[in-house]
Amino acid sequence: MAPVKEMESKQPKSMEKRTLQVSNPHLEQMKDDILYHFDLGTNTHDFQDLFGDVKFVCVGGSPSRMKAFAQYITGELNMGDPTADIPNICAGTDRYAMYKVGPVLSISHGMGIPSISIMLHELIKLLYHSKCCDVTIIRIGTSGGIGIEPGSVVITSQSVNPCFEPQFEQIVLGKTVIRSTKLDAELAQELVQCSQEINEFNTVIGNTMCTLDFYEGQARLDGAICSYTEEEKMQYLRAAYEAGIRNIEMESSVFAAMCNISGLRAAVVCVTLLNRLEGDQISSSHDVLVEYQQRPQKLVGYFIKKHLTKV
Numbered sequence: 001m002a003p004v005k006e007m008e009s010k011q012p013k014s015m016e017k018r019t020l021q022v023s024n025p026h027l028e029q030m031k032d033d034i035l036y037h038f039d040l041g042t043n044t045h046d047f048q049d050l051f052g053d054v055k056f057v058c059v060g061g062s063p064s065r066m067k068a069f070a071q072y073i074t075g076e077l078n079m080g081d082p083t084a085d086i087p088n089i090c091a092g093t094d095r096y097a098m099y100k101v102g103p104v105l106s107i108s109h110g111m112g113i114p115s116i117s118i119m120l121h122e123l124i125k126l127l128y129h130s131k132c133c134d135v136t137i138i139r140i141g142t143s144g145g146i147g148i149e150p151g152s153v154v155i156t157s158q159s160v161n162p163c164f165e166p167q168f169e170q171i172v173l174g175k176t177v178i179r180s181t182k183l184d185a186e187l188a189q190e191l192v193q194c195s196q197e198i199n200e201f202n203t204v205i206g207n208t209m210c211t212l213d214f215y216e217g218q219a220r221l222d223g224a225i226c227s228y229t230e231e232e233k234m235q236y237l238r239a240a241y242e243a244g245i246r247n248i249e250m251e252s253s254v255f256a257a258m259c260n261i262s263g264l265r266a267a268v269v270c271v272t273l274l275n276r277l278e279g280d281q282i283s284s285s286h287d288v289l290v291e292y293q294q295r296p297q298k299l300v301g302y303f304i305k306k307h308l309t310k311v
């Protein structure tokens with residue numbers, strides 16, 4: 001069966017209000033919507049009251065990192081003591097963790113496409129039920145770099161699949177549907193500008209390859225299964241570099257596709273933990289890795305602060 005290419009959502013001109021689109025006619029008929037993996041529901045929670053003011057959503061793999069980001073943003077926005085504990089809105093489940101600091105939501109999404117996809121379905125419905133508008137969503141994460149120094153931050157211009165194509169394939173009712181992985185170019189440029197203003201770490205804009213796993217999918221030689229030679233691995237990674245790819249991770253394609261369909265202004269900002277042209281194992285010390293992981297948080301924190309203090 002030939003794959004079906006889905007239309008891209010129409011983006012508003014920059015001054016227009018961005019309302020969220022849920023691309024599902026069945027939702028209107030539902031009397032109650034249970035967001036099972038968040039342990040939230042429209043009959044048990046007043047979404048508009050809880051989340052109606054949300055303007056920025058930051059998502060990242062690990063629950064502890066997203067809690068740390070919420071605490072960091074508390075300090076940056078002068079909204080309280082950044083060392084104080086902060087309640088997890090999704091405390092009734094251990095699937096995802098969610099924190100709210102004023103208009104900023106910080107949510108964990110776990111590892112890989114299936115995990116972030118489930119979280120995004122429920123997050124997009126949460127924003128829709130809350131009648132949020134003009135929401136910016138940014139994935140902050142870690143990645144493997146290609147041809148750039150470890151610790152560099154990559155702002156994704158395009159998310160591409162392991163064949164270097166800017167698309168995400170979703171199987172729906174047994175048919176392959178192809179979705180665009182286009183991200184917001186203006187937002188990416190704004191983030192580059194913020195990074196120049198901070199001027200603390202190397203930042204590049206480039207393509208990000210999204211894979212289905214960490215080992216074979218990312219051409220590693222150190223997994224439990226490997227059917228290629230070192231030379232073949234290097235050939236593939238060099239070809240990726242030639243295609244403008246500067247980092248590899250496991251969530252950006254479905255993130256870009258789902259945000260695109262829903263009319264969300266979206267960006268991906270990931271730090272690189274190693275240079276994959278030089279090895280496969282992440283061998284930097286714990287302290288170095290902790291500092292690296294703070295870089296996307298610093299950049300996005302600066303961006304949010306700049307926006308919220310502008311008006």
Ligand code: URA
Nearest residue numbers: 142143144248249250
């Ligand atoms: N995350 C990935 O997906 N790959 C890496 O190499 C490092 C972090």
